[in-house]
Amino acid sequence: MKIFTCIKYVPDTSEAEVKLDAGGTAVDSSRFSFDINDADNYAVEESVLIKEKYEGDVTVVSIGPKNSDVMIRMAMAKGCDRAIRIEDDRIASYDPLMVARVLAGAIKDQEFDLVFTGCMAEDYGQAVTGVALAEILGIPHAAYVKKVELEDGKLKAHRELEGGLMEVVEITTPAVLTIQTGINEPRYAPIRGIRQAQKKELKVVNLDDLGVPADEVSAEASQIVLEKLYIPVVESKAEIIEGAPEEKAEKLASILVKGGLL
Amino acid sequence: MGNVLVLAEHRQGELRDITFEMLTLAPSVAEALGGEITVLLLGNEIDQMAEKIAGYGVKVLVVDDPLFADYNSDKYQKVLSALIDDLKPKLVMVGQTAQGADLAPALAVEKNLPYLSDIVGLEVEDGAIKVTRQFYSGKVNARYAFKPADTALVAVREAAFEAAAPSAAGAVEKIDSPLKEDLDYRKFVEYIEAEIGDVDITQSEILVGIGRGLKEDKNLPLAEELAAVMKADLCGSRAACDAGWLPSDRQVGTSGKTVQPKLYLCMGVSGAFQHVAGIKGAKTIVAINKDPNAPIFAEADYAIIDDLHKVVPQLTEKLKELKG
Amino acid sequence: MRGMKMTTENQTFTEKFDLLGCIQCGRCTGGCPVTVRTNLNVRRFVYDAYNEDLLEELSRVADIWDCTACHTCAVRCPKGLKPLEVLIGLRSLVVESGKTEPTVRDALESTFMEGNPWNKPRATRNDWMEGLDVIVAEPEQKVENLFFVCCTIAYDPRVQVTARNIVNLLNKAGVDYAFLGTDETCCGSEIFTLGEDGLFEMLIEDNTEMLNEYQADRIVALSPHCFTTFNTHYPDLNKPVIHYTQLLAELLEQKKLAFKDGLEKKIVYHDPCYLGKQSGVFEEPRSVLKAIEGVELVEFGRNRERSLCCEGGGGKMWVESESKIERLAETRVKDARALEADIIAAACPFCVLTLDDAVKAEGFEEEMRVAEIMEILGELEVMQEKPSSAQEVED
Numbered sequence: 004m005k006i007f008t009c010i011k012y013v014p015d016t017s018e019a020e021v022k023l024d025a026g027g028t029a030v031d032s033s034r035f036s037f038d039i040n041d042a043d044n045y046a047v048e049e050s051v052l053i054k055e056k057y058e059g060d061v062t063v064v065s066i067g068p069k070n071s072d073v074m075i076r077m078a079m080a081k082g083c084d085r086a087i088r089i090e091d092d093r094i095a096s097y098d099p100l101m102v103a104r105v106l107a108g109a110i111k112d113q114e115f116d117l118v119f120t121g122c123m124a125e126d127y128g129q130a131v132t133g134v135a136l137a138e139i140l141g142i143p144h145a146a147y148v149k150k151v152e153l154e155d156g157k158l159k160a161h162r163e164l165e166g167g168l169m170e171v172v173e174i175t176t177p178a179v180l181t182i183q184t185g186i187n188e189p190r191y192a193p194i195r196g197i198r199q200a201q202k203k204e205l206k207v208v209n210l211d212d213l214g215v216p217a218d219e220v221s222a223e224a225s226q227i228v229l230e231k232l233y234i235p236v237v238e239s240k241a242e243i244i245e246g247a248p249e250e251k252a253e254k255l256a257s258i259l260v261k262g263g264l265l
Numbered sequence: 266m267g268n269v270l271v272l273a274e275h276r277q278g279e280l281r282d283i284t285f286e287m288l289t290l291a292p293s294v295a296e297a298l299g300g301e302i303t304v305l306l307l308g309n310e311i312d313q314m315a316e317k318i319a320g321y322g323v324k325v326l327v328v329d330d331p332l333f334a335d336y337n338s339d340k341y342q343k344v345l346s347a348l349i350d351d352l353k354p355k356l357v358m359v360g361q362t363a364q365g366a367d368l369a370p371a372l373a374v375e376k377n378l379p380y381l382s383d384i385v386g387l388e389v390e391d392g393a394i395k396v397t398r399q400f401y402s403g404k405v406n407a408r409y410a411f412k413p414a415d416t417a418l419v420a421v422r423e424a425a426f427e428a429a430a431p432s433a434a435g436a437v438e439k440i441d442s443p444l445k446e447d448l449d450y451r452k453f454v455e456y457i458e459a460e461i462g463d464v465d466i467t468q469s470e471i472l473v474g475i476g477r478g479l480k481e482d483k484n485l486p487l488a489e490e491l492a493a494v495m496k497a498d499l500c501g502s503r504a505a506c507d508a509g510w511l512p513s514d515r516q517v518g519t520s521g522k523t524v525q526p527k528l529y530l531c532m533g534v535s536g537a538f539q540h541v542a543g544i545k546g547a548k549t550i551v552a553i554n555k556d557p558n559a560p561i562f563a564e565a566d567y568a569i570i571d572d573l574h575k576v577v578p579q580l581t582e583k584l585k586e587l588k589g
Numbered sequence: 590m591r592g593m594k595m596t597t598e599n600q601t602f603t604e605k606f607d608l609l610g611c612i613q614c615g616r617c618t619g620g621c622p623v624t625v626r627t628n629l630n631v632r633r634f635v636y637d638a639y640n641e642d643l644l645e646e647l648s649r650v651a652d653i654w655d656c657t658a659c660h661t662c663a664v665r666c667p668k669g670l671k672p673l674e675v676l677i678g679l680r681s682l683v684v685e686s687g688k689t690e691p692t693v694r695d696a697l698e699s700t701f702m703e704g705n706p707w708n709k710p711r712a713t714r715n716d717w718m719e720g721l722d723v724i725v726a727e728p729e730q731k732v733e734n735l736f737f738v739c740c741t742i743a744y745d746p747r748v749q750v751t752a753r754n755i756v757n758l759l760n761k762a763g764v765d766y767a768f769l770g771t772d773e774t775c776c777g778s779e780i781f782t783l784g785e786d787g788l789f790e791m792l793i794e795d796n797t798e799m800l801n802e803y804q805a806d807r808i809v810a811l812s813p814h815c816f817t818t819f820n821t822h823y824p825d826l827n828k829p830v831i832h833y834t835q836l837l838a839e840l841l842e843q844k845k846l847a848f849k850d851g852l853e854k855k856i857v858y859h860d861p862c863y864l865g866k867q868s869g870v871f872e873e874p875r876s877v878l879k880a881i882e883g884v885e886l887v888e889f890g891r892n893r894e895r896s897l898c899c900e901g902g903g904g905k906m907w908v909e910s911e912s913k914i915e916r917l918a919e920t921r922v923k924d925a926r927a928l929e930a931d932i933i934a935a936a937c938p939f940c941v942l943t944l945d946d947a948v949k950a951e952g953f954e955e956e957m958r959v960a961e962i963m964e965i966l967g968e969l970e971v972m973q974e975k976p977s978s979a980q981e982v983e984d
Binding site for chain 3: 015019033034035036037038073077081188189190191192193194195196197198
């Protein structure tokens, strides 16, 4: 079983207050921590689990800066065998259709059975790359996969729909699966393992190395234009309860009980 | 002519809300583009659904064929692809749902369409379509334009728009399936319903919700103790359930349950739209979160901007006192 | 350093922990504080671990995660062994397999990526300084006291007060000090006890290199965990490390510091395991508290070397025991209640957090509170006492 797993290095903004740079065209990321995209982490684990069960090998593919090597090494420490990191400023990385073309450029001439991506990236939240990648590669896909069954050469993907309902689809391989969080429990990459993973191959390439024409994946090629960013005004109708923590608790308790909400 | 083509979404015999939400957005766009709205409905034995959609004053194109008895992104793509060639709509709308997100990106690639997913706003300025979507779970808004193209494609976020009310009578037109035979590379097998655990949160009167801000499972008693005093059931965001703090049948949001308690008190929930979409039915919402810009505050009736670890234990105590 | 590591890696489990030195006297388990609430039997593990074939199986026993690394077993061992490290060795096997609890995994990953176990960005490490007049260290600048804050104190809003108050005190007392910038990185205390040897080694190497660059006379650690870890696991540090209570005791002794206000409170001091039984610092925190006029300092029955562990160490901030039996911290606050203490004073962020929870769990919030020593001092007006002799010393 030959697997390609596509991962992305993203900022963790779950708790941070997000600020824009002076120009309002970029997010000030100086106070963020960066890590593997959550869903991609599950995709890495799923690919390693499948490799462990059915034998085979896993190649990590990522578009990103040198800083993201640490994330790639962690994936290799978990059991991925080699990695390709694509670094090229010419890529319109805000457009997932361009990103998918670049990833396809790295995968298309290789031998593979499965391609995994996370179902969505935490930063831009587009949920586009994996399905677009399948179309470019000309192979079937299933999105939001929360269980993978491989039996007798048949692939059954359990897709998570709204309301917790699962849709089971049978698709032929090679195929692209976009992995939903919660499909497994990602393992820890011990530091010794990360050090040993230094020996595994991490190829850093650009568009020319991949043979992907830059003018097919650049801002010029992209059909979308990101005009501006702004922090949305949270239009709250909420009554804001003020005071020290204890006062706030007391006021809220009173509202809940005396207001008949409890 | 700037026509708008909307893909109706249904599942297990019922039209999904996103269909009507898109019908809220579509009329203003069609008007600004100087075109009309066509809704595409694919399925088998779907006359009633077709009539219902037509009641929104739109033209409904129906492909009623056993080939479409179950949803299949690849089959849908083939039909949409053929219709885009025929109808040359200026804009195609699908839902940013487990169906739409499984379909639209591939369609965009196939037809080389400018595409933006998960949109929360769409306006037409001087004939040009401008789209708003969000970064970082709603902490930043991004405004995009499409470069000139015959047809653009958008996937509309669920619950971003209110569902429209039926208006005038429209028309239903049945067409032959552009797809003539089944596909061999993707087949629908079955639906598997989520198991319902000991508590069915969709029926709960009072819910206490937890999110990533709870930090770790050892803080769970904080929420459990509050829930006990409030006689509430516990539920959580996707993050809380993925972390294993709660079983997945307690997950609230687009990929979990839609709840309708009379009181929903959430702590450490930032209010990502996937979660918020699941609490629209709550009558009163109380949010405790330390980030003043957390989107959850837009939904809340009462807001406490503070560290939940400081406030919640106090709240539990105060409620104990007040309730005797 | 590299040579040392190789031998360690080639050692058998038995050699590494000197298992053959054990005489199975059972004083370790006999003194182990967590036995009252969990099934942990450390003597048994030391015995069983001798069989290398059993190691894998032993590493899957949940009990190994009950150890709080208080070191009571090590203090009591007549053969000078550290039985707790056998448990840590077994934890290492779990970590190496990658199958840790998700909470442990996240703490370790965060430490590797961001230098702290709390999943916080490195860039926000010094946010606690906001609004304070703090001197931040530069490597080439000579300074007497270089402060090492600790991840928990830097990020946890409950205990940040420790750092904030000491800054104010240092400024008022005119002490020559500086705090590390955001390059301060986890000392590895809890990383070691969670069994992540590789990461711990990396932290030791990186921190040693970083700290050795600073032209400081000594390092002052705010947390006993960093203090003890530097002193026991960092052989190549080029400057001594003291705990802040030692600095305060010194300032009081030299009459460079005095408290203007009194405090009419009964205070019981809780010896943190990492400060007391592991590093022998018993008197300095007490002398600081005694320097406050009006304070009645009382003692727990179990004090100094016999101090009851709060269960905050040994990586327990990230691993919950299954046990439903009363937590040791709850026993501790009940003891404090029996003494009718107004304040339980501690000098460790983990003790403060666990004891605080216990006070809430027992419903004693009205009667008593838990306070870091710096929290108490912060409520007093500090003055810089300058008798002529001290001034000469300073100049």
